[in-house]
Structures are given as C-alpha cells and as structure tokens.
Amino acid sequence: MLEIVSMSEKSASITALVGNSQWQRLLPYALAAGIVALATCAGYAWSLLPDARNLSLVFFGAILVTGAWLGARPALLAAVLAFLAYNFFLIEPRFSLRFAAADVLAFVSFLVGALLVGALSGRLSDRAREATSRLRDVSVLFDASRDLARALRPEEAAERLVAQIERGGAEAAVWLGTPPSHRLASYSQARRQDADTLALQVAYVLAGDGKNNGDATALYRLAIGERVLGAVALWTPRGAAPAPRWIDAMLELGAVAIDRARLIKEVAEASLVAEKEGLRTALLSSLSHDLRTPIATIVASATALEEHDAKFDAETRLDMLHTIQQEGDRLNRYVSNLLEMTRLESGVLQVNKVMMAPGEAMASALERVSGRLKERRVLRVFDAGAAQIFVDPVLIEQALINVLENAAAYSPAGSTILASVKAERGSVLMSIEDEGAGIPATDLDRVFDRFFRGRSDRRGAGVGLGLSVARGLIEAFGGEIKAISPASGGKGARVEIRLPAHANVEAAE
Amino acid sequence: MNEAPSVLIIDDEAPILRILRTALKADGYQVAEAATGAHALTLVAQRTPDVIVLDLGLPDMDGKDIIYKLREWCDAPIVVLSARHDEAERIAALDEGADDYVTKPFHMGELQARLRAALRGRARRDSLKHFRSGGLEIDFDARTVSIDGQEVKLARKEFDLLRALAEHAGQVVTHKQLLAAGWGGTNTDTQFVRVYIGQIRQKIEADPSAPKLILTEPGIGYRLIEVD
Numbered sequence: 001m002l003e004i005v006s007m008s009e010k011s012a013s014i015t016a017l018v019g020n021s022q023w024q025r026l027l028p029y030a031l032a033a034g035i036v037a038l039a040t041c042a043g044y045a046w047s048l049l050p051d052a053r054n055l056s057l058v059f060f061g062a063i064l065v066t067g068a069w070l071g072a073r074p075a076l077l078a079a080v081l082a083f084l085a086y087n088f089f090l091i092e093p094r095f096s097l098r099f100a101a102a103d104v105l106a107f108v109s110f111l112v113g114a115l116l117v118g119a120l121s122g123r124l125s126d127r128a129r130e131a132t133s134r135l136r137d138v139s140v141l142f143d144a145s146r147d148l149a150r151a152l153r154p155e156e157a158a159e160r161l162v163a164q165i166e167r168g169g170a171e172a173a174v175w176l177g178t179p180p181s182h183r184l185a186s187y188s189q190a191r192r193q194d195a196d197t198l199a200l201q202v203a204y205v206l207a208g209d210g211k212n213n214g215d216a217t218a219l220y221r222l223a224i225g226e227r228v229l230g231a232v233a234l235w236t237p238r239g240a241a242p243a244p245r246w247i248d249a250m251l252e253l254g255a256v257a258i259d260r261a262r263l264i265k266e267v268a269e270a271s272l273v274a275e276k277e278g279l280r281t282a283l284l285s286s287l288s289h290d291l292r293t294p295i296a297t298i299v300a301s302a303t304a305l306e307e308h309d310a311k312f313d314a315e316t317r318l319d320m321l322h323t324i325q326q327e328g329d330r331l332n333r334y335v336s337n338l339l340e341m342t343r344l345e346s347g348v349l350q351v352n353k354v355m356m357a358p359g360e361a362m363a364s365a366l367e368r369v370s371g372r373l374k375e376r377r378v379l380r381v382f383d384a385g386a387a388q389i390f391v392d393p394v395l396i397e398q399a400l401i402n403v404l405e406n407a408a409a410y411s412p413a414g415s416t417i418l419a420s421v422k423a424e425r426g427s428v429l430m431s432i433e434d435e436g437a438g439i440p441a442t443d444l445d446r447v448f449d450r451f452f453r454g455r456s457d458r459r460g461a462g463v464g465l466g467l468s469v470a471r472g473l474i475e476a477f478g479g480e481i482k483a484i485s486p487a488s489g490g491k492g493a494r495v496e497i498r499l500p501a502h503a504n505v506e507a508a509e
Numbered sequence: 510m511n512e513a514p515s516v517l518i519i520d521d522e523a524p525i526l527r528i529l530r531t532a533l534k535a536d537g538y539q540v541a542e543a544a545t546g547a548h549a550l551t552l553v554a555q556r557t558p559d560v561i562v563l564d565l566g567l568p569d570m571d572g573k574d575i576i577y578k579l580r581e582w583c584d585a586p587i588v589v590l591s592a593r594h595d596e597a598e599r600i601a602a603l604d605e606g607a608d609d610y611v612t613k614p615f616h617m618g619e620l621q622a623r624l625r626a627a628l629r630g631r632a633r634r635d636s637l638k639h640f641r642s643g644g645l646e647i648d649f650d651a652r653t654v655s656i657d658g659q660e661v662k663l664a665r666k667e668f669d670l671l672r673a674l675a676e677h678a679g680q681v682v683t684h685k686q687l688l689a690a691g692w693g694g695t696n697t698d699t700q701f702v703r704v705y706i707g708q709i710r711q712k713i714e715a716d717p718s719a720p721k722l723i724l725t726e727p728g729i730g731y732r733l734i735e736v737d
Contacts, residue, residue: 307617326524327524
C-alpha cells in the first residue's frame, strides 16, 4: 500500500532498535567470567573432599548456565575460561597449565556444549526480545493510529503525524499535495529552515524521481496506491534512530490518516455542491410551473381573441384583455423578484439610500398592491412620530410589497390585513399582520428561504421568492425581518421589519 | 352531434380555467370545471363528459393517477395539458390512457382542434371504412391507398401503421401504439417505427423531407394531419 522512496543510504542502514552503550555490550562476558569463577571455587572445594570425581561436570554445568542465560558468545568465552581454570586448579599437577591428550576430550565437550546451548538459548532469547519489542511497537503504533484517525483535515493529520514521529525520537516535516501546488503543512520546530531548503528535492520525490540530497535527511513519498498524497522529511538522531520497520508503519498510518481526512473534506464539499444543485432544481421546477401559467394564460387569451373574435361579446373580450394584462403584471412580478434575487446575490444591486419617513414607504407600498388587496380590509396604524429610516425608497417599497402580497396570498378574502408603523427605542418597527392559517412554528424561519412555499396549496402564491427577496433587502439596509405566528388575534401571521431609526437628516451624514 | 358536446376542464390555475371556460363556451361546449383531482373524479362519476381537458400539474394528485382512476370506468377522451419539457410525463400520461396532449403555452385554436379530433375519434374508430384527408384517400376494406387519385402500393406493415394513424387522425399516436399496430407488441424497438414511417412518407408525401401529412411529435410518436 505504502510506497516509500528512501533518499539516504545512511538512514536505511541504521538497524539498532535502541541505542546501546559500551558497558551494556560487555556485561554478558563479565557475567560469564563470574560464573566460571564461581564454578572454579565450587569445583575446588569439591576436590578437597575425599572421593571427588567428575569435577569437569561442575564446569560443564557452568557453561550450560552461561549459554542458556547469556547466549552463544559468552558461553564460548566461558568454555575457554572453564577449560583453563579446570586445568589450572583441578588437574594434577595443580596450579600449572600442562595439557595431556585426555584433556582435549574435556575441552571439545566444553566447546560443543557451549555452542549447542548458546545457539538454542540465543535463538529463544532473540525471539523473546523481538516479541517484546514488537509488542511495544504495536501498542505505540496503535496509539498513534488512534491519534491520527482523529484528524478531520489533511493539515491536521500532517500535524499529528509530525507529533507522533517526534514522540518516536525523530524530527520531521510534512508536505501535502503534488507539484507544483505542494506545500509545507507541518514541521518540527527546529527544522523550519531545513524544511525550506528541501522544497526542490521534495518536488523531485513527489514527481517520482528520487534524488539523494547527500545529508542525513531521509525523504519519503506518502502515497496510497497510485495516489501521491505528499512527502515526509525525516531527521533521525545518530545512534538512537527509530527502526525502519517503525518508520514504515508510522508513515503508512500517516498516509492513511491524510487520505481519510482528505476524503472527509471531499464528502463535505460534495454535499455543499449537492445542496446548490438541489436549489437549482427547485428553481427550475418552480419556474417551469409558475412562469408558465401566466404565459400560457396570456397566449391562450390572445389566440382566442384572434381566432374567435366574432363569437365573443364585448364583455368577454374586455374580460380576456383584462386577464392578459393581469397575467402580464404577475409575470412581471415573478421576473423582477428573480432578477432582484440575482442582483442581491451577485452584489451588483445599486442602492441609493435617502432619509425618509417609514409611514411614507408603507403607504406607497399599500398603494401599489391595492389591486391585490381589493378583497381584504386594510387597517393602517401609523405612529412613527419624527423617526426616519435611511433606505433606498424603491427597494424598501419592493420589500414591503412582497410582504403584503404574501399576506394576501395566504389569507382568505374578506379578512383584515393590519399594516402598522411604530417608533421604538432606536429603531422603527414596521409590521404586516394577516388573518390567514398562520405559519407552523417549524417554518417560521424557513419562510424566508428561497423557493419555500407554505403548505401544498399553490394557488395565488408565487415562486417562493417574495419573502426571501424582502429579507435580502431589509438586511442590506441593516435591518432585520422575522415572522411571528399566530399573530395577536390568535391566528394568522405577523411579519416584523425592524430598521435603525434616525432622528433627523444630520444624524445620518 | 345533436346537442352541444360537454367538456370537463381540470386545472388548478384560476386564470387558465377562466380563459378556457370563456373560449370553449364561445365555441359551443357545455363547460364543467374542477380545480382538484378529487373534485374531478366526483364530477365524472355524476355525469361523464364528452371530452376531458386535464392539467398534469395538479396540487392534490399526480396527473397519471387521475387518468388511471378515470379510465377504470370512464372512456371519455382525455386531452392533457403539460409543460413542454415534461416529455417523460407526457408519454406516461398517454400510456396510462390519455388520448392526446397540448403543451403549454398553447394556442386556443390548437386546443380546439385537438378537442374536435378527440370527439371525432371515438365515433370513427368503430365504423371506419374510408378515410380522406387532403389528397390522401384510404379504403380500409380494400386496403388501398391513393394520393390525388393515383394508387400507391404500400407493404402490409406500412398499411397497418397508416391505418393506426388514420384511426386517430388529428391525434398523436405513440411509438408504443404503432409498434402494437404493426407488430402486435412482439417488437419493442422504436427504430422499426421510424424506418417504416420514413418509407410511408416516401410514398405519400409530396416532399418527404418536409412532411405535411404525417407529422413527427419528437420523442412521443406521430400525428396524421386531418385536412378537410
């Protein structure tokens, strides 16, 4: 899975798991000598007893103990020492080294015993040591993998990888991405400058073209299968470097964590794109229905007039012309809301703010929608005193018209619509209240979303842009808009628009 | 027809309903209207209209479901109103038993022609021996076809297809229906229909590259024009 390009032969040749001092290496031999010395003392004491026989067995036992405990080489030393001591202290003439032919047998058996036991025990203790170190490695790697898996962004995974490598006794720098857009994502504090000087070599490594940079730094490529994720530079301390096995495993974990974080990020981005796609689909489907209806009505009416003019009486003709005009207006409203929305979103909306009385804005909006409000009673409560608002007169009127039309669309004929303007401390409150079915509590925020339409009843309602445009405009003037339902009468809904109040013209300039 | 034909308009858009009501009344229809699928089904149960105009985008029911429910006991021709891009929905509506369609926005004259064709279709299919449109003449018993008095030789499948188109003259005939007429439903590759319609056009159209008799309804099927 992980492809690693080693850049430095030096670091590749470092094999020691943990740094050893001189003393630690000599200790087994000293112990071997000690054991032989003990055996010599014991053998000498034994030889003083009457009928002492087979004294060589004492030394043979010492060699076996040494071999089993300390391994082959100390055992060999023990064999040589034992033979000498045996000959010197226990073979007549004592306290002199004089070799007889029969002694060769003792010497050879000492050596064979030392070699056999030493080799066997050496293999066993090597395995045991290996198992212990593996276990330690595995638990370290397991902790590291848990830590790395917590990263949610590739940069975070890179930081955690550097931290893990530092815990293992080395220093590192991590680059993410592929040339030419690769970048240094994380590094050990002391290696900032070193990392910068490596930028070019990293590019080579990432491009798959390994090149030795000649110092003790090792560069590795992080990759999952064919996908190159980045590169790691590793600085290992002389004499106490982590094992290559450990480095491989750590880098593999790092690569997996970075790839995982990258996928998490991609999934998050993909869902954002899907959301935008969903909005576009909503726009298309609502446009296809709501823009088509007025167009269909206009075309049908016009062609009917053209083809059947003679069959229609004057009243019918007038009615059809009226329909064409009304549907043309409706179409115009949809289109202008759509355009307004686009302009609001793209930021090209021209705003010409002036000081005006809030009541004036509300009155002109009511006037503009009087046709649509014909079948409703409109109650006006204007009590703003001298308070002024600093807004674009055309756009504030548009926002109020949208709220009024929404109230008309969702309330029955014959009901009352209350339009009020009030001055409050530091702000002006404009509210429009209807006696319709109201808005479910869960939808109070959503009514200002694009393409949201209350209930399944579509008649009279537009493309679901009116309140959304109103909110965009009001917020552009530094105000806020919210919906409350049920309204004061226990039914219907109230839309409240709050704008900053200005006492007089000077205050704004 | 002795008395004025009755039409039921099913549409939830008040302005469209109004203009259809006005124009169709002026054209001599007795008009009934419904704004929801449920209401429409009730009206049809009370009195079956001669023809039904159905908007596919109703708020309470899927257009296809309404056609399916209507077809359980009512065989009045159904002309569907649909958006131009809803091709799949249109095909589904025709498969479900609708007779024809008009895309929005439509010319009133177009809708009226479709309604006339739909009303005529039923009567004709039962006792059709002879068909005449423009210069095209078909004798169903003798299985002969002539253009401006000149006899044209048609292969058997070509004649079957032309007959299916003529039985629904003025109305759309889907690829599926044509496959059923020519191959008895054993063939499902609409490419065959295109090839055979091409051959028929070669024989009966004055200019096969600009057909005047058999019109293509893209993605849906073909329509044999009726000229008096």
